[in-house]
Amino acid sequence: MPLGSLPKGQINPFNLFTKRMRWTKTLIPTLKEDPADAESVSHKLMLRAGLIRKLSAGIYIYLPLGQRVLNKVVNIIRSEMDRAGALEVLLPALQTPELWEKTGRLKDMADIIYQFKDKSGKPCMLGPTHEEIITYLVANEVSSYRQLPVTLYQIQTKFRDELRPRFGIIRSKEFLMKDAYSFDADETGLNKSYQAMDQAYRRIFDRCGLNYKCIEGDSGAMGGHFSQEFMVPSPAGEDIFVTCSKCDYAATLMLVKCQPAPTGAKADKQPLKEVATPGTTTIEAVGKLLNVSAQQMVKTMICLAGEKPVAILLRGDHELNLSKLAKLYSGSLSGSELLPGIVGCPKGGTADWSFRMDHNRQASTAALLGEANITLAEPALIEKVTGGPLGFSGPVGLQSRNGVPIISGKGITIIADHAVMSMSNFVTGANKKDAHLLNVNLDRDFKPTHVADVRVVTEQDPCPVCQSPLKINNGLEVGHIFQLGTKYSKALEAMFLDEKGARHPVIMGCYGIGVNRIIAALIENAYDDNGIIWSTELAPYNVLIISINPADKTIAAVSTELYDQLTAKGIDVLWDDRDISPGVKFKDADLIGIPTIVTVGKGTIKDRTVDIKDRKTGRKQIVSFEKATDVIMTNV
């Protein structure tokens, strides 16, 4: 039915039972100005475009437009999970702590679990994640290899008492997660289930229109097992990951190995010399005072490995990687001999993707450390160990003071980073107040007990795969897939009988997606000065019809007919029927970011045409009534 063919007042058959979505009848409270308490782009735009409102720190209301986007994300996830053969369930958000005590996570995650008692005094909690519950279910309902493999998933609200919620919905106390769990009889099965999820995730993020990168995740102390994180590059991202400028290598920052620097010919050893450096406690300050670069300095960091102090030596411009250090320890760092290039060989531990995901770096480090609980030493301990205050530590004389070993027994463990081994005549603290040493040299002045890769990789380091330059990026973690193993099945006795009647724990994988976060991530990736630019699949509506003067009968008739034709083709249409000045409507249209904007106004309808604008490119075309629907269809 061509536009303009309906007599005035006639009811369109497509709309006998549905109401048109009029702007004046919905709730889209746009804001002209940036809200004072929003910082990140997505947070500002979500508030301004009327998607969300804040109830309290980290707790948000989804308005109609936001809820529509959320539903679109949920629908994509659901269809791809179903397609991959996963089965949807719904686990309780309200839980009891018993299962959590069994796996030890009630303690591990105590800081972030909302706990309370019901009126009978029974302990309750809100689920921060659901490994315990799903494993409980499978332990009870699955007992034979014939029932395996199975992958279950849910889309459920999680509650976490975050240390610091921020950036709107990017880190909130209550959020939607799609979490899936696979259960297999053997490793081969796990790999298959994992691959299926990997593929599903790529399809999901592709369909959402996200610019994402699949990176090697930190599988913590899980040994040969593997995890991948799906990162969306963004300055609002709280995770840091590394990509190679040439090859496909990409990994989370703390995981990237540093290669030992080439040991070239060393300079002649100059005589050791103490200099006064009053009040200069930082690498930067010492460098300035003594006019040496950070590369010429060695910083000495005192850590606590369990109860035992250990000194770490790093080049001045390098950062300690506690995660690597922890792995070194869980690989058992016990001998005191000089081992060239020991690198951790992880075993055991408490790696857990869902704990890591959406949790801050401190907590993730804690989770990784496991039994090898490694922390930075307090100033008092530094003084006790080194003899000098914080800021003046150094390796010289650390093993013994006045001929007496500082630590009873073999002396303190000194781990030097590879990069230190190629240095000579460097500057270190003198282990006493207001003094540093010049021309410190290995072997002559001190001997590290171990050499290892314990620092954070930099952009100056080569790609571990192809030696090309590396790039360090901020990113938002929107998904994480993980080969879990048997941690939960063992703890909660989720066992099955194999063909021969032998009992085994089921082998698990787990797979998470931050549903709300996808929305923020997309906005962080797609906006301009005027507002949001939605991808086709996530846009709350596909088409926005702006009637310049809706009181004009012809304009209203053309608008509604266009609306009905598009709706009949399955397009989600929003009709801006507000009787306000056109500028406001155009600004709002750009702000809420509907991909296709059709303007119906006096200027064009006299020629029986409408204006069709592509939000992303800004391209406008004038199209006849007859062709309007078809042209719009090619754009959605």
Next chain:
RNA sequence: CGGGGCGUAGCGCAGUCUGGUUUAGCGCGCCUGCCUUGGGAGCAGGAGGUCGCCAGUUCAAAUCUGGCCGCCCCGACCA
């Protein structure tokens, strides 16, 4: 949890330093009417505030003091 900032109408802010000039103001939004309709129009009239909360100082407190609460940012891994 440590550091910093903020809290005045639905939103964005001024006023606080130096107490009284304020019946607490401005812009946007909102309501009524007229007018206007292709990039945040115009005119006229109007509604809306326990100045975060509690206590104190004072003849007098948005303003000074103390406590509490809330919100935002940075940090919590770089000596």
